Amino acid sequence: MTKHFFGDTAVLLGRSLRHITRSVDTIITTAITPIVMLLLFVYVFGGAINTGSVSYVNYLLPGILLITVASGIAYTAFRLFMDMKSGIFERFQSMPIARSSVLWGHVLTSLVANVISLVVVVLAAVLMGFRSGAGVPAWLAVAGILILFTLALTWLAVIAGLSAKSVDGASAFSYPLIFLPFLSSAFVPTATMPGPVRAFAEHQPVTSIVNAIRNLYAQQPVGTDIWFALAWCAGILIVAYIFAMNSYRRKIS
Amino acid sequence: MTAQHTQVIHVQGLEKSYKTLQVLRGVDFDVARGGIFALLGSNGAGKTTVVRILSTLLKADAGTASVNGFDVATQAADVRESISLTGQFAAVDEILSGRENLVLVARLRHLKNPGAIADDLLERFSLTEAGARKVSTYSGGMRRRLDIAMSLIGDPPVIFLDEPTTGLDPQARIEVWQAVKELAGQGTTVLLTTQYLDEAEQLADRIAILHQGRIIVNGTLAELKRLLPPAKVEYVEKQPTLEDVFLALIGTDGKNGEPAMTATPAPTSKEQR
Numbered sequence: 001m002t003k004h005f006f007g008d009t010a011v012l013l014g015r016s017l018r019h020i021t022r023s024v025d026t027i028i029t030t031a032i033t034p035i036v037m038l039l040l041f042v043y044v045f046g047g048a049i050n051t052g053s054v055s056y057v058n059y060l061l062p063g064i065l066l067i068t069v070a071s072g073i074a075y076t077a078f079r080l081f082m083d084m085k086s087g088i089f090e091r092f093q094s095m096p097i098a099r100s101s102v103l104w105g106h107v108l109t110s111l112v113a114n115v116i117s118l119v120v121v122v123l124a125a126v127l128m129g130f131r132s133g134a135g136v137p138a139w140l141a142v143a144g145i146l147i148l149f150t151l152a153l154t155w156l157a158v159i160a161g162l163s164a165k166s167v168d169g170a171s172a173f174s175y176p177l178i179f180l181p182f183l184s185s186a187f188v189p190t191a192t193m194p195g196p197v198r199a200f201a202e203h204q205p206v207t208s209i210v211n212a213i214r215n216l217y218a219q220q221p222v223g224t225d226i227w228f229a230l231a232w233c234a235g236i237l238i239v240a241y242i243f244a245m246n247s248y249r250r251k252i253s
Numbered sequence: 254m255t256a257q258h259t260q261v262i263h264v265q266g267l268e269k270s271y272k273t274l275q276v277l278r279g280v281d282f283d284v285a286r287g288g289i290f291a292l293l294g295s296n297g298a299g300k301t302t303v304v305r306i307l308s309t310l311l312k313a314d315a316g317t318a319s320v321n322g323f324d325v326a327t328q329a330a331d332v333r334e335s336i337s338l339t340g341q342f343a344a345v346d347e348i349l350s351g352r353e354n355l356v357l358v359a360r361l362r363h364l365k366n367p368g369a370i371a372d373d374l375l376e377r378f379s380l381t382e383a384g385a386r387k388v389s390t391y392s393g394g395m396r397r398r399l400d401i402a403m404s405l406i407g408d409p410p411v412i413f414l415d416e417p418t419t420g421l422d423p424q425a426r427i428e429v430w431q432a433v434k435e436l437a438g439q440g441t442t443v444l445l446t447t448q449y450l451d452e453a454e455q456l457a458d459r460i461a462i463l464h465q466g467r468i469i470v471n472g473t474l475a476e477l478k479r480l481l482p483p484a485k486v487e488y489v490e491k492q493p494t495l496e497d498v499f500l501a502l503i504g505t506d507g508k509n510g511e512p513a514m515t516a517t518p519a520p521t522s523k524e525q526r
Contacts, residue, residue, distance in 0.1 A: 004363060011360045019348045022387075087344035091403070094308040094338040096330065097361050252310070 005098040012105025030072040031120040034064045057130045062213035063186020073157040074174035076110040080161030081170035110154040132217040148233040155240035162247045186210045205232035261286040261442045266316035278466035289443045291457035298463045300446035304415045308338040337404035341415045343396045352384040362407040374402040394425025401432045414445045
């Protein structure tokens with residue numbers, strides 16, 4: 001069966017990408033919330049937030065990109081849940097295909113959809129004055145971190161989609177992920193936060209990921225942040241993947 | 254392949270419980286190659302559980318089952334090569350068009366010319382005109398026909414149809430029945446579950462009744478009828494049923510406005526038990 005893994009995954013990827021092209025609103029709503037937050041924070045709150053010499057839109061963008069991914073993956077959980085509910089999941093499972101390709105089709109679709117949303121949000125930020133002198137290697141490094149982050153959260157979404165009992169449940173899990181950046185260095189420097197909040201903010205994954213991306217854009221040395229960022233993403237990815245595959249095996253056995 | 258080449262499905266001592274609820278308590282039956290075998294039973298009798306075990310979606314607690322000579326537990330991949338499942342709810346992709354659904358399944362079965370296969374099936378199931386439309390715009394009967402057409406791709410020797418007409422209106426039911434008869438006409442073995450007695454009577458060559466987790470009878474319709482006291486002959490005027498009236502008034506069988514074939518009320522004498 002595994003000999004068809006890549007072919008089957010490609011066919012199923014094509015199927016769910018077609019779903020996306022027929023409901024473009026999912027990409028637009030994914031991009032609109034982060035763009036509205038950019039507008040709100042850059043033009044309303046931003047003036048009161050002191051980020052030193054860095055312009056606030058430059059400071060804010062990395063956190064907004066993570067929020068974009070966190071809201072985008074809710075649709076992955078939703079699409080997976082709908083497949084299970086509609087019975088097409090069972091049809092696929094009773095066919096001679098590589099069984100894990102059903103999940104990989106959704107995971108890769110999530111990656112494509114989130115990359116499109118991220119590009120839209122970055123373009124919006126450029127219109128609002130975001131500028132970076134970063135060269136190609138730094139942009140590639142940012143892209144790599146974001147892709148790894150997307151994959152990690154997507155596998156979390158797979159767990160949610162597989163174990164949800166209702167449509168609302170399938171997407172509600174993403175709310176805490178969307179709010180996590182607020183308790184990090186994404187919007188304000190952590191130095192302004194009171195002790196316990198600051199301790200949490202400085203040790204949760206979003207801060208190291210945001211700092212790494214911010215320094216890459218600002219052509220600053222990334223220090224240890226990038227290694228923490230990569231370790232967090234890879235760690236979440238591996239743990240979520242194992243749990244997702246386990247719950248998938250329980251579903252199909 | 255094992256020696257039992259005439260028995261395409263072999264089920265012995267199948268048991269399955271969901272927590273404390275014992276659904277199957279030792280199910281035994283065999284299905285010979287070709288023709289339509291109906292598994293008849295009321296709601297909750299365990300019909301779907303049997304189909305899910307046979308289509309490798311569920312593991313039995315005890316007993317053995319084989320399909321096309323392959324054990325469902327140990328040779329699941331071979332079983333999946335031999336079968337096609339049409340579940341209780343039409344397993345079609347609502348967002349894709351009918352044709353795209355067929356192409357998708359043909360690709361997943363690794364067949365050449367998926368487009369040609371799709372066009373051929375659309376024609377056979379009178380869906381050519383609707384082929385380019387999104388499935389979410391289809392009627393219940395069209396959706397079921399597409400579902401069955403998807404099951405035919407790759408010519409699997411065994412097809413499972415789990416309650417294919419539940420929730421359909423009378424016209425759509427007749428459409429589905431025609432599709433199933435056409436299937437069996439090509440030598441495919443069809444295992445059909447239903448809670449409708451007339452459906453089993455219309456379609457099946459052999460009927461097994463599943464009741465409280467066991468097969469209580471298994472035979473042809475004639476054999477089943479012999480289990481009861483012989484019919485006595487009475488002559489009564491046959492009143493058209495509401496279904497006859499409904500179909501005659503509508504005047505179509507639901508496909509492209511052709512006149513109905515089965516909808517002529519016949520006021521003749523009838524054998525009455």
